[in-house]
Every structure is written in structure tokens, then in C-alpha cells.
Amino acid sequence: MTQNTRVAAVSAVDYSPELIGQKIDQALELLGGLGQFVQPGDRVLLKPNMLEGLLSECAVTTHPEVVRSMIRQVRQSGATPVVGDSPGVSGTLKTAEKCGIFAVCQQENAELVPFEHSVEYPYPDGRVLKKFYLTDVLGRVDKVISLAKMKTHSFMGMTGATKNLFGCIVGVQKAQFHLRTQQRRDFAGMLVDLALLVKPVLSIVDGVTGMEGNGPRNGRPIHSGVILAGANPFAVDIVMAEMMGFRLEELPVASLSLELGLTPAFDAIELVGEARHVRHQFISPRSMQSLEDRVPAWFAKGARSQLTARPLVQPNCNGCGRCVAHCPPQAMHLAAGVAQIDDARCIRCYCCQELCPANAIRLQRGWLLKLAQRFMK
Ligand code: SF4
Ligand code: SF4
Incomplete structure (x- = not known):
């Protein structure tokens, strides 16, 4: 390089x-x-x-x-x-x-x-x-x-x-x-x-x-x-x-x-260049500041739900199935025309949130992550 x-x-x-x-x-x-x-x-x-x-x-x-x-x-x-x-x-x-x-x-x-x-x-x-x-x-x-x-x-x-x-x-x-x-x-x-x-x-x-x-x-x-x-x-x-x-x-x-x-x-x-002093404050994604990187790998695996943000399907899901087709560990399926997530299999890659055409995946932070974010600001 x-x-x-x-x-x-x-x-x-x-x-x-x-x-x-x-x-x-x-x-x-x-x-x-x-x-x-x-x-x-x-x-x-x-x-x-x-x-x-x-x-x-x-x-x-x-x-x-x-x-x-x-x-x-x-x-x-x-x-x-x-x-x-x-x-x-x-x-x-x-x-x-x-x-x-x-x-x-x-x-x-x-x-x-x-x-x-x-x-x-x-x-x-x-x-x-x-x-x-x-x-x-x-x-x-x-x-x-x-x-x-x-x-x-x-x-x-x-x-x-x-x-x-x-x-x-x-x-x-x-x-x-x-x-x-x-x-x-x-x-x-x-x-x-x-x-x-x-x-x-x-x-x-x-x-x-x-x-x-x-x-x-x-x-x-x-x-x-x-x-x-x-x-x-x-x-x-x-x-x-x-x-x-x-x-x-x-x-x-x-x-x-x-x-x-x-x-x-x-x-x-x-x-x-003339824009070298440009500064903005972009709103960060809700998943930002995952604590996974800051703890030992064995702990991160066990406590993933509290250290990261969890994807949740919202009522505006239209059942298109795109997330189901792209979920890497196949942790999603459709039931009654709505996407469902098997949280135990979810690897927190957020491909579902990334690709959802209806913006129907909300990311909810675990309590440990929320707590840490208070002190990280
Ligand atoms: S991609 Fe979005 S709208 Fe389509 S099934 Fe999944 S959550 Fe629902
Ligand atoms: S975050 Fe990744 S693994 Fe979890 S449900 Fe969404 S696509 Fe599947």
C-alpha cells in the first residue's frame, strides 16, 4: 500500500x-x-x-x-x-x-x-x-x-x-x-x-x-x-x-x-484543499459503540445481547422476505407475512437493517451498552 x-x-x-x-x-x-x-x-x-x-x-x-x-x-x-x-x-x-x-x-x-x-x-x-x-x-x-x-x-x-x-x-x-x-x-x-x-x-x-x-x-x-x-x-x-x-x-x-x-x-x-476544515456531526447509527471490541472474545460471545444492539422487526414489515433471503446465519423466517428473528442465532451483522426496503428493522441497544454509552459521551 x-x-x-x-x-x-x-x-x-x-x-x-x-x-x-x-x-x-x-x-x-x-x-x-x-x-x-x-x-x-x-x-x-x-x-x-x-x-x-x-x-x-x-x-x-x-x-x-x-x-x-x-x-x-x-x-x-x-x-x-x-x-x-x-x-x-x-x-x-x-x-x-x-x-x-x-x-x-x-x-x-x-x-x-x-x-x-x-x-x-x-x-x-x-x-x-x-x-x-x-x-x-x-x-x-x-x-x-x-x-x-x-x-x-x-x-x-x-x-x-x-x-x-x-x-x-x-x-x-x-x-x-x-x-x-x-x-x-x-x-x-x-x-x-x-x-x-x-x-x-x-x-x-x-x-x-x-x-x-x-x-x-x-x-x-x-x-x-x-x-x-x-x-x-x-x-x-x-x-x-x-x-x-x-x-x-x-x-x-x-x-x-x-x-x-x-x-x-x-x-x-x-x-x-479548501474543504480541509469541514466538520459535521453526523448522527451515528444506533448500533454504534458496540462493546464487543472492548471485552475478551469469550465474554463478547456469551454476552452479545447486552453488548450490542439487537434487531427488532417493526409493525411496518411488509413481509417482502428480503431480510430472510440475506440473513447470513438464516436466523430469520416469515410467519403470517411478517419477518421473525431467532435471537439466539443472530450474529448482529445488521444486514437485515441494512437491506430492508421498508426500514422495518429497529436496533435496540442492550442495557450494558446503554449504560456504557452514558459514560462514553
Ligand atoms: S426486509 Fe423488511 S419489510 Fe421485508 S420482510 Fe424483512 S423486515 Fe419485513
Ligand atoms: S442482524 Fe444479521 S444475523 Fe441478525 S437477524 Fe439481522 S441479518 Fe440475521
Whole structure:
């Protein structure tokens, strides 16, 4: 991973195409130009966050204008852009159509590649897993650029440049990774390894409109007016956390990458650009500040219900069954047209809350977590 930890932060008030084009250009210039990362003849994968096919106003997916701007930038540098992701639900093309990325790819004549097939990537140095199964598209490109969204995340606290790469795992195989890394610290370790394996040459974060609260899908859009760019995804995430008003100890990916020396602390990052002083206080997800990371693993397993937030199905559940289909340990089922959770089998991954189209999963904190949060404020 690159030792270049400069991060550019530029302001953008809205998604008008000219403005986003200028601002992305400005951010790249602050990093020395795209030529630092991409060479003529390269085939470059642009990996946006395409969690679900929702309108860009919902702030669930990377805005199509950010994708458009990067397609143009890559092409101007003499390389070939391709755009791809594996959404949380539904296929790549359908999702891209709904969130506007399909139209942008068509208008810019850029290839949109669905992530459908996986290949094994051995990773003997892995902290948690020694091999990954990732999209075969990675084997057909020279460079990867992460186009993330500035959002909260029920399980990891926030999703940015590093977490965005989880979309390189194809479709329902994501559930297997949740099953194999059930504790927050293990899942975070897996994400850090994944970023080290995929090695994005550049990470851009679309924070013009971010998401606060119960992200990454069911939170609230928040105008944050910033675009971040940097060669080191961990450093970009440290800056993003600071701008969202979160403490690193609440964010297992950011705190682990700092602990491992993969990024300097915020104060030591070379932060450039007119938006470097931007600060917000994003509302955190209800699951934030899980105590699981702070106690021994054997205790965390036994006392999980009190150390974490518990998912509860609300009366507005419409029985669509999406959560049942995506629950990694199959701890959910439908009864009388309503989702039910077997709490004993629930691993607190919050995929159900993340993917529910009716926002019908509420997260209720255990009493120990509530008590601790009083003192953690
Ligand atoms: S909880 Fe949400 S995802 Fe699950 S069945 Fe109900 S509406 Fe569908
Ligand atoms: S019930 Fe929800 S939080 Fe629990 S394991 Fe299933 S998807 Fe994860």
C-alpha cells in the first residue's frame, strides 16, 4: 500500500455536472494529477458504491456525476475506464439503471461490468482469512479506483474508501464472509486485508450529500459538501471519520488501520484543499459503540445481547422476505407475512437493517451498552 498519505478535500455545493467535473479535477491536481496513479493503456476499474438501485437523492449510492467525472478523467489520461460493483440486492445492471450510473456509462460510452463470477485469491498474510473469493473482473483490469460514499454503517460505524471494496465479493457470497468474521474486530480485519489485497491506486469519497443515522441504506441524507481524494484508502477514511464527527475507537476499520501503521493519525495526514476544515456531526447509527471490541472474545460471545444492539422487526414489515433471503446465519423466517428473528442465532451483522426496503428493522441497544454509552459521551 502506498506511503503517500496526502488527502485532498474540496468543497462542492451540489451535483451539477460542470461543478463536479471541476471539483474532481481540482482534487486530483492537489494529488499531483491522475497521471500519478493511472498510465496510458491501463484498464481501470471504477468501483462505485451501488448498494441498491435507489435514486441518487437517497444518498445510498455514489452519485452518477462523480462516476461520470472519473470516467472522463481516466479517459483523458489515456486509460480505459470500466465501471463495476456487486450490489447488496439485485444485479449490477438493474441497480445501475435505477441509481443513474447505467445512463452515465451509456452517455460516456464506458463499459459497465457486472460482478457475477468469483475466483480464489490466496492471501497467506491475512489476519483473519487466508483466502478471498473476489470478482474475476479484478483479474482483467490493471488498476482499481474506489468511488465511495460518505455514509454511516450499522455494523462498522461508517462506510468509506475501505469498506466500499466489500462489493468486490460477488452477491450472496458476502453472507459467507459475515459468517466467518462475526465479531466486529474480525470483520474489520477482513476488510483491511481486502483493501491490502485489492490495492486501489486511488480512493474518492462522494460526500457532497452523505448519509447519517442508520446507514448505509436507511439513514438520512445530510448535505456535507465535500469530496475527498487520496492514494491511501485508510488515510482517506481517517479524514472522513473526522469530518463526520466520529471518534476512531467507535470505528473498527479506521482504528485497526491506525494501529497497524497503515495510516498516520489525523493530525499527521497531509490534508490539502479548501474543504480541509469541514466538520459535521453526523448522527451515528444506533448500533454504534458496540462493546464487543472492548471485552475478551469469550465474554463478547456469551454476552452479545447486552453488548450490542439487537434487531427488532417493526409493525411496518411488509413481509417482502428480503431480510430472510440475506440473513447470513438464516436466523430469520416469515410467519403470517411478517419477518421473525431467532435471537439466539443472530450474529448482529445488521444486514437485515441494512437491506430492508421498508426500514422495518429497529436496533435496540442492550442495557450494558446503554449504560456504557452514558459514560462514553
Ligand atoms: S423486515 Fe423488511 S426486509 Fe424483512 S420482510 Fe419485513 S419489510 Fe421485508
Ligand atoms: S437477524 Fe439481522 S442482524 Fe441478525 S444475523 Fe440475521 S441479518 Fe444479521
